[in-house]
Every structure is written in structure tokens, then in C-alpha cells.
Amino acid sequence: MRMTRVLFAVASLWSSSFLTAQNHSDPPLLIKAANIIDVDAGTVRRADVLVANGWITEIAAHISTPTSAKQINARGKFLIPGLWDMHVHLAGLSADPAWSRDLLLPLLVANGLTGVRDMGGNLEVLQQWRKGITEKQIPGPEIVAAGPMLDGEFDDPNVLKTTNPQEARERVAELKSRGAAFVKILSGLDRDTYFAAVAGAKENALTLVGHVPPLVGLDEASNAGQKSIEHILYSGIAVACSANAEELRRKWDAAMRSGAIREIGSVENAAIADYSPSRADALWKTLVRNKTWVTPTLHSTYSSAHLAELVKEDPGMAYVPKSVAAKWTSEKLQFSLAPDKLEWWGRELRNQLKLVKEMHAAGVHILAGTDSLDPHNVPGASLPHELELLTETGLTPRDALRTATLGPAEFFERTDIGNLNVGSKADIVLLDANPLEDIGNVRRIQAVILAGELLTRSQLDTMLIRVKTQAAAK
Numbered sequence: 520m521r522m523t524r525v526l527f528a529v530a531s532l533w534s535s536s537f538l539t540a541q542n543h544s545d546p547p548l549l550i551k552a553a554n555i556i557d558v559d560a561g562t563v564r565r566a567d568v569l570v571a572n573g574w575i576t577e578i579a580a581h582i583s584t585p586t587s588a589k590q591i592n593a594r595g596k597f598l599i600p601g602l603w604d605m606h607v608h609l610a611g612l613s614a615d616p617a618w619s620r621d622l623l624l625p626l627l628v629a630n631g632l633t634g635v636r637d638m639g640g641n642l643e644v645l646q647q648w649r650k651g652i653t654e655k656q657i658p659g660p661e662i663v664a665a666g667p668m669l670d671g672e673f674d675d676p677n678v679l680k681t682t683n684p685q686e687a688r689e690r691v692a693e694l695k696s697r698g699a700a701f702v703k704i705l706s707g708l709d710r711d712t713y714f715a716a717v718a719g720a721k722e723n724a725l726t727l728v729g730h731v732p733p734l735v736g737l738d739e740a741s742n743a744g745q746k747s748i749e750h751i752l753y754s755g756i757a758v759a760c761s762a763n764a765e766e767l768r769r770k771w772d773a774a775m776r777s778g779a780i781r782e783i784g785s786v787e788n789a790a791i792a793d794y795s796p797s798r799a800d801a802l803w804k805t806l807v808r809n810k811t812w813v814t815p816t817l818h819s820t821y822s823s824a825h826l827a828e829l830v831k832e833d834p835g836m837a838y839v840p841k842s843v844a845a846k847w848t849s850e851k852l853q854f855s856l857a858p859d860k861l862e863w864w865g866r867e868l869r870n871q872l873k874l875v876k877e878m879h880a881a882g883v884h885i886l887a888g889t890d891s892l893d894p895h896n897v898p899g900a901s902l903p904h905e906l907e908l909l910t911e912t913g914l915t916p917r918d919a920l921r922t923a924t925l926g927p928a929e930f931f932e933r934t935d936i937g938n939l940n941v942g943s944k945a946d947i948v949l950l951d952a953n954p955l956e957d958i959g960n961v962r963r964i965q966a967v968i969l970a971g972e973l974l975t976r977s978q979l980d981t982m983l984i985r986v987k988t989q990a991a992a993k
């Protein structure tokens with residue numbers, strides 16, 4: 520009951536044209552005198568931008584105002600392409616679709632996110648949202664969704680239990696028929712099952728992404744065509760870089776099956792102690808040669824390392840239902856707040872930053888992803904922090920921005936997103952300050968243009984207030 524009202528209230532924020540799907544008589548939008556960031560070149564140029572019917576139709580030094588056009592003065596402001604979070608879970612795991620559509624989708628948009636790669640959740644729900652967003656019935660980012668993930672014994676409604684090669688092929692074919700955009704795998708597949716899933720994905724023309732199971736080498740996964748590797752920790756990147764990788768992989772397998780962070784931590788410590796620069800170098804070369812992307816999900820590690828501070832203060836908590844935030848307290852997270860665990864996560868974070876620095880220097884393609892929703896990992900707010908963590912590893916602000924814009928475009932092999940060109944989808948964020956000087960400036964949002972629709976700062980604020988109000992009531 521309440522949900523219907525919320526949806527209506529949020530939807531009513533859009534201009535009336537937004538609610539009439541495929542209406543090609545929308546008035547054009549002219550953005551005057553903007554500083555346009557070219558993410559590819561790392562340059563800024565002053566120009567006018569004309570948006571019509573959801574697309575950028577003209578960029579020029581001076582565009583005269585079409586009679587019907589809405590106009591915004593962007594003098595002194597900076598335009599960037601809409602951001603993508605390449606690792607989220609919006610409808611499953613910690614996010615319950617009963618509330619996550621109405622809270623998380625507007626939250627993402629208000630934070631400049633115009634696209635997400637959903638890495639595991641309820642496929643039919645996500646497809647429904649995607650349709651509603653495309654038809655402009657609900658506000659939200661473009662969603663590219665895996666649906667259920669393939670794993671061994673992990674018991675979750677959004678996991679397809681996959682324990683042998685035949686099951687792997689059947690699951691992949693099932694995902695294809697259900698319209699999954701790609702295949703996401705978790706850590707619990709054995710070698711033969713993993714390679715059968717890879718073969719099945721190829722036969723069905725689906726890309727395969729996810730964790731690299733412990734019994735599969737990272738170089739093998741890359742050579743087999745896995746397109747992106749998720750998480751430094753859970754894909755065993757440090758293990759793969761150790762002089763003892765073969766022996767440690769067997770221990771890694773047992774530790775990952777135990778699910779106990781102390782066991783996982785002790786194998787990871789051994790891997791870090793046995794770090795081999797030549798192994799690492801060979802691995803980076805393989806990833807570069809195969810164009811295998813890596814999504815480090817640094818914010819996720821950060822939130823584990825900084826849990827003691829986050830349970831005391833996390834502005835993100837106001838945007839999830841009160842009943843969910845109630846599980847993010849020191850009392851409820853006591854288990855994860857053991858001093859040795861916090862200290863271990865801190866060391867792990869430092870090693871992850873070091874590995875990302877090396878990968879980037881070697882030319883490995885990096886994607887920005889947060890793994891939200893998780894405790895103290897809230898969609899929207901966590902992505903700018905992921906970009907800041909990437910700059911801490913040594914990426915320039917331009918390179919960090921790339922991981923959430925052009926990187927995703929290249930990953931999806933699309934030219935209509937990722938940079939602001941004539942012919943690009945009109946997903947644009949208007950910033951008060953230059954993100955090439957400080958990547959944190961991606962938070963200073965003056966307006967978001969979502970598929971051609973202008974959302975002003977005051978409209979975004981209204982959306983955020985509504986999200987908070989609804990969160991407090993659930």
C-alpha cells in the first residue's frame with residue numbers, strides 16, 4: 520500500500536514528459552557554457568550541449584536556443600558522463616526488493632549514478648525495474664543484470680547450485696533463456712564445473728564474470744575468457760602472486776569453503792609474505808593481453824577495516840530501512856569487530872591498494888565497483904569513495920573517473936555511454952567543481968540529466984528527503 524504511494528510520489532518528481540514513454544516531442548534541453556570533461560583525453564573544453572529525446576545531439580562553442588528548449592546556465596560548472604557502479608546487488612543478498620527499488624534506485628540517481636552492473640540477485644525483479652526505468656515509469660539507473668549466480672553449496676535464493684559440468688551447462692542455458700545479460704560465478708565451483716560453465720557461456724554468447732574459484736588459476740581463468748575478475752580478496756589475487764601459489768591454492772580452497780575470515784586471513788597472510796614480483800608481473804601481463812578486467816571493490820574492504828568507526832557514524836544508514844540499519848550496530852556486528860579482525864582487514868586493505876597500484880601501472884583494466892548493498896556499504900555514496908580509494912593507489916583523478924565511465928563502456932563494448940559526445944546517451948552529471956583536480960568533486964552535484972531528463976539540485980534533494988523519510992518508516 521505504502522509502496523504504491525512512494526512510487527507515485529517519486530515518479531511525480533519527473534517532468535510530465537518523463538511519464539509518457541517514448542514521447543519524442545520532449546522539449547530539447549540546452550546546457551550553456553559548460554566545462555565539458557573529456558574522460559578519454561583528460562581535458563576540459565568550454566561548449567554548449569544540446570540534448571533531445573534522450574541523446575546528446577549537438578556540442579558546439581555556441582548553439583542558438585531552439586524556441587521550445589529548456590535552458591540551463593552551466594557557466595563555471597563541469598559536465599561528466601553519468602557514473603556506473605560495476606558491482607552492486609540491488610535485489611537480493613542484503614537488499615530486499617520489497618523496499619530496495621523505492622530506496623536504492625533514487626539514491627543511486629541522486630548520487631550521479633546512471634548505470635549499474637548488478638552482480639547477482641532476483642533476475643525477474645531486476646528485469647522489471649529495467650523495463651520501468653527504460654519506459655520512464657520509475658527513476659533509476661540503467662541496470663545490466665546477471666540474475667542468479669552459479670555456486671557450489673551456497674544456500675541463497677539467488678544462487679543456482681552448480682556442482683558438476685552437466686549442471687553448469689544446464690544453468691548457463693537456463694540463464695540465457697531467462698534473459699540474463701551475463702553469467703556471474705562465485706568461488707564454490709570445482710575446476711571441471713568452472714570450465715564447463717565457461718564453455719557453456721561461450722556457446723550461449725554470454726560473457727562470464729565473477730570470482731575465480733580457488734582451484735582455478737587466475738591466468739587460466741583469464742586465458743579461458745573470463746571477462747572480469749571481482750574482488751582482490753575473494754578471487755585470490757594475492758595467492759596467485761605468491762611464489763607458492765600451487766600449494767596455497769589448495770589451502771585457499773579449504774579456507775574459502777570454511778567461510779571463516781581467520782582461516783582465509785591466514786592463507787592470505789602466507790600469500791602476502793611469499794609475494795613474488797615475477798609471478799605478479801607475469802599475471803598482470805596475462806590480464807592485459809586477454810583484456811581481462813579487474814573490479815577490486817576496495818570500499819568493501821575499507822568498510823570491513825573501518826567498521827569500528829562506521830558503526831558510530833555512517834551517513835549512509837539514513838537511506839536504508841530502519842530495520843536494516845538496526846543490524847549495522849556495534850552490538851549486531853560484534854563478531855566482525857574483534858580487534859584482530861579489524862587489524863587484519865587494515866593490512867589487507869593496504870595490500871589491496873598496493874596490488875591495484877601495480878596492476879594499473881602494468882596496464883590492467885580496472886572497473887569501479889562497490890559490492891553494495893552490505894553493512895556500511897550503501898549504493899550511491901560508496902562509489903565516490905571507491906574512486907577516492909583508487910586515487911590513493913596512485914591512479915590520477917582522470918584514470919579513476921575512467922573506471923566508472925569509459926571503462927564500463929569499453930567493458931560492455933558500447934559507444935553510447937562513458938564519454939560526452941554527439942550521439943551519446945544523455946546521462947550527464949553537472950558538477951560544481953572539477954573532478955580532474957580532485958576526484959571527490961564527483962560528490963558536488965548540481966544536477967543530473969538522466970536519459971535526457973533534467974533533475975535539478977532541489978529535485979535531487981527532494982528525492983533524498985523522500986528516501987530518508989521512507990527509510991525511517993520501514
Ligand SMILES: [Zn+2]
Pocket residue numbers: 606607608638890
Ligand atoms: Zn558481489
